[in-house]
Amino acid sequence: MTSEAAALAGKEHSGPGFWSSFADNERWLWPAMLAPAVLYIVLLVGFPFFLSIYYSFTDVTVGGRDLHFVGLQNFNRILESSTFWLALKNTIILTVISQVCILVMASILAQALSVNFRGKWLVRLLILLPWVAPIALGSIGWLWIFDSIYSVINWTGRAIGILGPNDWPIWLGQPNLAMASIIIVQIWRILPLATVIILAGLTSIPQDLHDAAAVDGAGPFRRYFQITAPLIRPITLVAVLFGIIFTFTDLIVVFVLTRGGPYDQTQVLATWAYFTGIQGGDLAGGAAISLFLFPVLVAVAIIFLRFARRTEVL
Amino acid sequence: MSEEKPRKSRNPATGITRRTVVKGAGAAGLAASAGPFFFTRPAQAAKTLRILQWSHFIPGYDKWFNTQYVKEWGAKNGTEVIVDNINLGLIPSRAAAEVSAQKGHDLVMFLAPPSVYEDQVVDMKDVYAECEKRYGKPIDLAVKSTYNPKTKKYFAFSDSFVPDPVNYRTDLWGDIGMTPNSWDDVRAGGKKIKDKTGIPIGIGLSAELDTAMAMRALMYSFGASEQDAEGNLAINSKETLEAIKFMKALFQEAETPEVLAWDPSSNNRQMLAGRSSLVLNAISVTRTGENDKLPIHEKIAVSKALQGPVRRIGLEHVMDCYVIWKFSENIDGAKKFLVDYIDNFKQGFMASEFYNFPCFSQTVPDLKQLISKDAKAVPADKYAVLADVLDWATNVGYPGYSNAAIDETFNTWVINTMFAEAATGSETPENALKRAETKMKAIWTKWKERNMI
């Protein structure tokens, strides 16, 4: 096969120009097409990653150029810190709750969007909008929605009578509400992507299958849970894995909304690493904290790979 | 986090002019959301001076500095001056990136003492000396913020600071026949006003700058402090506990949970919305009111730091600290710029609408007269109370110097969290203190190991 291609390419060498014969030559085209991705991964993912592993075993600061190897000292210090455990717990709670909500809501939304109706493109556009907007910009918008004085939610709630004259929830000031606020923003942020992915899964199911199930006597629920849901399960998994990565590693939403407050109750690993490493100057400590994101991301990556292999067999 | 980490080059630029330039002067809002844009410019021979500083709270200051002052200075010194203004929150990460890349601006202004960068910056001793020759000694606050007594190095140069007075509503306090002179007044009067009108006190308990300053003012005036004068950890004291208990009472009697959710501008908004009887902040509250023509500014008075059981003391609100990187390509130009800037400081004082107070008092000899006849304030002598600010303003880290441990404690909001935990009742005051001490011990140990304190 390869020799055939090479022979073919060789034959054409005399005829067409360099580029078209290059494009025909699989032996070179292959690495050439792959190179940008590999470079990207090595330079922008691999290098910083290994640098942060290296840093986490040293005493580097934002202001220091000479590092000393300190072994597991940074990790010991982190494990002894109550804030770290709180941040880890919050990160997990935040990720799990927001992903469960996203899964349910994205499934419903995608289902609704897969039906034909007038103005569907507009609704699709509106739903996609949060995904297109920069996270920081969106989060600042939410900051106003949750503001302690100007909260849109509270004023609306009061206007329509849900909130009494003495009810004035402080969205970002009460630990549970603050957590809920962050979860809401994470849902708002990731829901569009999940919806679009699941929608793609839905539209890939042949209409015949829905028809067959309908004729076979299945009602709407049976059709959804026994036909639709299992068929989109693989692609739903993709949506969830993406969501986990985006939520688990996100710094901006918490940073903009609460900066970990009130009193660290919404601190997550990413913000805690940032406060320690960049603001607090302890780059090594920050790197060590951020490495705790790694096991989860590895797990996600493994699921991804296994999943990719299974779909190849399919 | 790993994406945050910039590439590190072991070889500082050798003779090659830096080609990456941050664009976006005066576009800090944009920078905050979109991040800086990078573009390349050809290497050139003419001298350049690159300055990185925050987008000033008073827009008029940036206008004067960027379009007038640096242009004039540049023309006189044959230098192209490029000023990049970024959101104050982005300064730490920007600085970390520059150090890591060993490339960046020639002058970087921090808003708090950047002790942790000591190894990376040139000693400012000669800049201070030159200014001292012309204007006498700098204020103690400036020295405490930029000098490391252990290494005997001036790691930054402070041209100015921003006072952090009390802002209160004269009408509300007048109605109960009080003025907020002491912390006890604030607690008692705040409660009365809240009970009567529903309007609370607005002293923050959140992970942000204003809270950090207010809580330290409270601690210092109660005789508590993070460290002693020699830099030893001193947080665990009965004075600290008293301060925590006081704040808990103040929160429960005179505040609402909204203070737990705040960012640095929330207290400004609360005051200007008429929803607060008293806040601790720079004069940005009333200045915004005056500039935006909100009539409420006439009802807001400014007063000196609150009297505590031990002393009357407050913080600087912002400490301008300029550093020059060792890898800067125009160290001499940067130093000259600073010295010349002090020569012209009065212009800056005026342009900042009395926001930036001089670290060399003699640069504005008529400060008292100026601030007692303000063009915008109602009454015109509203800011006269700031005349003796140096008698009651101190640095973060009082009674010691600012250092890396103080800096990390500040920036990881340990003190803020301690007060908030106790005030909300999620921890007892004793536990909150114990938890903070544990965290701070770790921080102190760490920086001691690294020979930074």
Place this chain on the structure above:
Amino acid sequence: MEASAAAVECNENLNDMATVEVRSIRKEFAETCAVDGIDLLAKEGEFLVLLGPSGCGKTTLMRMIAGLEQPTAGDIVIGGKVVTHLPPRARNIAMVFQSYALYPHMTVEGNISFPLRAAGMPRDQIERKVAWAAKMFGIERFLNRKPRQLSGGERQRVALARAVVREPVAFLLDEPLSNLDAKLRNSARDELKHLQRELATTMIYVSHDQAEAMGLGDRIAILNQGKLCQVGTPQEIYRNPVDIFTATFIGSPPMNLLEDKDSYTGFRPEDFLPKEIGADGNTVSFPFRVTRVEYLGADRLVYGAIEGRTAATHVISKMPTMLRTEVKAGQLYDFSVRQEDIARFDRSTGARLYGARQ
């Protein structure tokens, strides 16, 4: 769901009146009228084929019977009951799709048992039924496989087993053989006919393949542009097409048509034979200039034109090979058609003209 469960239970009774009828049914989509007022009755136990070119409305008609589309007007009556507004699951009919529409995530067993589970049948009964259906189609070996592990023919059997297992009032089959290769298609057609005889259940079968329709159908309904052209047994349709469309749609090669003043004269190629063979009596003869001869094994197709008319008209003769008569390209021959094999159609409406003989 309860309704259909009950339906399975009293299947024998329902079979007694297992007719499927559509009454003046119409279906309009945004711009077009897919089905334009069709009345049609599939009798009990009948194999009715809906035949027509693509886009004629046959699939839409079937989907309306299944309940997958709502008619714009008209009624659907299954087993004597008007079901027009009932959902598919309340109609107790089974459908086999062109793509088979097997559930890819379920095993063969899961596929076959799906309708029974949907009907809430007890587990042991399901097992019995699945075993019965699997045996009928010889797919017992595959019960634990997934559809993607089966060949096209095996999948088709699974689809049929899934349809049969619930013993529905009627089967709807949407071109179920078109995805099979030619050889398999012939044997599958045979089996299908056999199956229908055995089950004696009403079957409505959509096809665009006339050979399939002729071979399978008890009756054939010819559809064109949303309208019903003719319903009848294969012989009726073939020998007595009621209009030009049916005449030319059925038969291969199609009926020859000669233009007359206000009508068309039509005759089938196999009725158009050399005069000397042409039997006794009442025949009409034409001077036939042969242009080309094709040998197809059992038959010869003779292409040519009839001379002596205003416009030379191309016609085809289909001669059984057993007729040894020599026919050569370029030659002029006398060919004839028996009078009773000639049909005449109105030139403007295309409708068959009876009576008036030429």
